[in-house]
Amino acid sequence: MANSEGSSGPVTHVFRGTFIHSTPETALQVLEDALLGVDTAGKISFIGKGENLLELSQKFGFNPSDVNQLAQHEFFMPGMIDTHIHASQYSYAGTALDMPLLQWLNTYTFPVESHFKDLEFAKKVYTQVVKRTLRNGTTTACYFATIHTDASLLLGQIANDFGQRALVGKVCMDRNNSVKHYRETVQESVDETHRFIKELLNKKYPLVKPVVTPRFAPSCTEALLEQLGTIAKNNNLHIQSHISENIDELKLVKELFPDSETYTDIYHKFNLLTDKTIMAHGCHLSDKELTVFRETGTSLSHCPNSNVSLCSGILDARNVLNHKVKLGLGTDVAGGYSSSILDAVRRTLDASKVLTIQNPQHQTLTFEEVFRLATLGGSQALSLDDQIGNFEIGKDFDALRVNVAARGGPIDLVQCKEPKILLEKFLNLGDDRNIVEVFVAGRKVVPCEDLALE
Ligand code: GUN
Numbered sequence: 001m002a003n004s005e006g007s008s009g010p011v012t013h014v015f016r017g018t019f020i021h022s023t024p025e026t027a028l029q030v031l032e033d034a035l036l037g038v039d040t041a042g043k044i045s046f047i048g049k050g051e052n053l054l055e056l057s058q059k060f061g062f063n064p065s066d067v068n069q070l071a072q073h074e075f076f077m078p079g080m081i082d083t084h085i086h087a088s089q090y091s092y093a094g095t096a097l098d099m100p101l102l103q104w105l106n107t108y109t110f111p112v113e114s115h116f117k118d119l120e121f122a123k124k125v126y127t128q129v130v131k132r133t134l135r136n137g138t139t140t141a142c143y144f145a146t147i148h149t150d151a152s153l154l155l156g157q158i159a160n161d162f163g164q165r166a167l168v169g170k171v172c173m174d175r176n177n178s179v180k181h182y183r184e185t186v187q188e189s190v191d192e193t194h195r196f197i198k199e200l201l202n203k204k205y206p207l208v209k210p211v212v213t214p215r216f217a218p219s220c221t222e223a224l225l226e227q228l229g230t231i232a233k234n235n236n237l238h239i240q241s242h243i244s245e246n247i248d249e250l251k252l253v254k255e256l257f258p259d260s261e262t263y264t265d266i267y268h269k270f271n272l273l274t275d276k277t278i279m280a281h282g283c284h285l286s287d288k289e290l291t292v293f294r295e296t297g298t299s300l301s302h303c304p305n306s307n308v309s310l311c312s313g314i315l316d317a318r319n320v321l322n323h324k325v326k327l328g329l330g331t332d333v334a335g336g337y338s339s340s341i342l343d344a345v346r347r348t349l350d351a352s353k354v355l356t357i358q359n360p361q362h363q364t365l366t367f368e369e370v371f372r373l374a375t376l377g378g379s380q381a382l383s384l385d386d387q388i389g390n391f392e393i394g395k396d397f398d399a400l401r402v403n404v405a406a407r408g409g410p411i412d413l414v415q416c417k418e419p420k421i422l423l424e425k426f427l428n429l430g431d432d433r434n435i436v437e438v439f440v441a442g443r444k445v446v447p448c449e450d451l452a453l454e
């Protein structure tokens with residue numbers, strides 16, 4: 001570990017203790033007795049060794065007595081990244097998991113989402129989901145809202161107010177035969193997408209950005225997909241959607257788009273696969289389609305809770321990684337019932353182990369690899385890895401202060417354990433009681449007075 005330094009403003013916080021993160025080369029890197037400085041812009045200004053405290057304090061102009069020392073069972077890890085979550089569906093999370101995808105959308109999802117025309121209702125649900133995910137350690141969330149522009153703008157405002165980094169998508173859909181009042185015309189969808197982008201960008205929220213959001217191919221006509229591809233391109237924006245989640249969905253896609261050879265081809269044809277595109281699921285993608293993902297820089301969001309809860313399929317995450325496709329984790333609330341990326345970590349390991357049970361040749365993911373997917377992998381999937389994802393000088397300080405032995409928490413420590421074991425315990429057994437502080441761009445967002453969840 002070098003005493004590296006960045007070119008940044010004055011140092012406002014310095015922490016000393018164990019830091020655990022990933023790099024592209026190493027799934028798990030442990031920095032023991034490290035010193036990390038954060039500047040006024042919330043960026044990491046230096047990382048050094050504890051033994052060099054005096055020298056670093058002189059160089060960066062801080063008082064050694066102001067250093068914030070971590071306790072014995074504490075460590076810092078990068079904030080977790082939820083690459084796919086439906087903020088609007090949080091209202092029924094934990095229920096309604098008794099149907100496969102297409103019936104589930106028609107029966108539960110579309111009727112609930114249609115209520116977000118009501119801004120009071122939207123405010124209540126969006127405030128809850130932002131608070132809850134922050135407490136669960138999600139420092140960055142890539143959100144689907146609903147088709148309603150004003151409610152989607154409200155989600156952006158709430159994320160900004162509570163200090164969460166977010167990509168927010170106003171959902172676009174001009175096809176819906178089951179809940180007919182929950183759809184737009186092509187023109188409405190295009191006009192409202194323009195308005196959403198313009199108004200959200202005008203707010204100049206430092207951490208909240210719009211994402212172009214065709215719901216998925218079966219909800220969109222070719223005319224709409226084409227226009228959304230153009231809007232994303234002209235404004236250099238992120239794009240998110242769903243792909244290849246469930247077998248009945250694949251059959252429907254073949255019926256609706258008879259001229260496209262594969263599901264992937266549909267999005268590709270309309271310029272919706274870019275290095276700023278995040279596609280959820282992909283359980284049933286072929287190797288050929290994964291190659292198109294790699295070539296276009298499109299990423300996948302692995303949502304294992306949802307994939308099992310809706311009996312959709314099991315993504316072979318190892319195969320995705322072997323194809324060098326960017327991969328992050330998603331909760332997919334409310335297809336997935338948990339809003340915690342810690343849950344996504346556990347389900348990802350379970351899914352990988354199920355594949356190994358089915359085929360002993362399958363190379364099971366390790367907890368270290370899945371830790372990387374929840375942090376650095378998510379940042380790569382969102383093309384934000386130049387800003388977040390690990391503890392690199394110049395990146396924003398998005399971090400969780402974890403106390404594995406938190407009083408009243410779920411983990412009993414029998415003896416003092418090495419950091420790697422503490423991380424493994426936290427990933428498998430921990431919850432929000434162990435996440436004692438959450439920082440986004442250097443700002444402490446948990447605990448926060450407003451974050452009381454009564
Ligand atoms: N495909 C299209 N819309 C949705 C959604 O809301 N959730 C999930 N899981 N899949 C979808």
Ligand code: FE
Nearest residue numbers: 086242280332
């Ligand atoms: Fe989804």
